Amino acid sequence: MDLTRSAPLRLAVVVASNREGRFGPVVAEWFLSRTALREDFAVDVVDLALTPLPTALSHRPGPEARAALDAVSPVLAAADAFVVLTPEYNHSFPASLKALVDWHFTEWQAKPVGFVSYGGMAGGLRAVEQLRQVFAEMHAVTVRDTVSFHRAGELFAEGGALRDPAGPDGAAKTMLDQIAWWARALREAKTVLPYAG
Structure with a gap:
């Protein structure tokens, strides 16, 4: 039995917001349920x-x-893939996330990255588009499909449940399927030929 192929993929979910009163934990709880x-x-x-x-x-x-x-680097290094859960601040992503990216390099290399974003009318998509450029510089592979919550505060009921979960649940499955394919393919490839970025 090929253990590389059958072992679960380690997925690191990065909750990027550190703003007071942040909405991130609500979105994170929903995503972790998926x-x-x-x-x-x-x-x-x-x-x-x-x-x-x-x-x-x-x-x-x-x-x-x-x-x-020491609290975060080993988690990133051990991960086969990442999902970055980010708000959009002033048409971009939080400084806390840029600091996390910039403190690391090899931890991101040759691994897939997916995005769950939230915000106002743009749903965090401008932050995601900028992050695609940043992660390309880190030699990471970003997957095409994302999960995006436009006017996020209106989509979740009190207690954190989505008012209409069908669309987001389907988008999360599509994104996670893509991440799983890339993570497994890249993990297997690195056992044959280590990545030299």
Whole structure:
């Protein structure tokens, strides 16, 4: 039996918002309920509100930065794939997410990245389009299909349930199917020929 092929894929879900009063946990809880239905993923959560990284990069991080990195870097390194759950702030993505990306490099390489975004009328899609360029620089592969919540606050009832889950549930399945295909293909490829980015 080929263990590479049968072992669950490690999926790191990055909750990008660290803003006071953030809506991210509501969206994250819904998305994690979708991943819980799948046997092909083992999920880890990186919540940037709980693990703040400094924006000043350093080759010799101090104790606080080192502690934050020690909490997130091993999770990213062990992941076969990522889903970035991001809001849109001022037509872009949060500084907390850029800091996470910039503190790492090899952890992202030759792995697929999917996006769940939320916001106002644009639903976070402008943030996602910018992130595609950023992750290309990290040698990551972004999947085409995303999950996007336009006017997100109006779509979730009190308690966090979606008022009309059919569309988002279907979009999440499509995206996760694409991530699973890429993650498995890239994981198998790296066992034959390590990625030299």
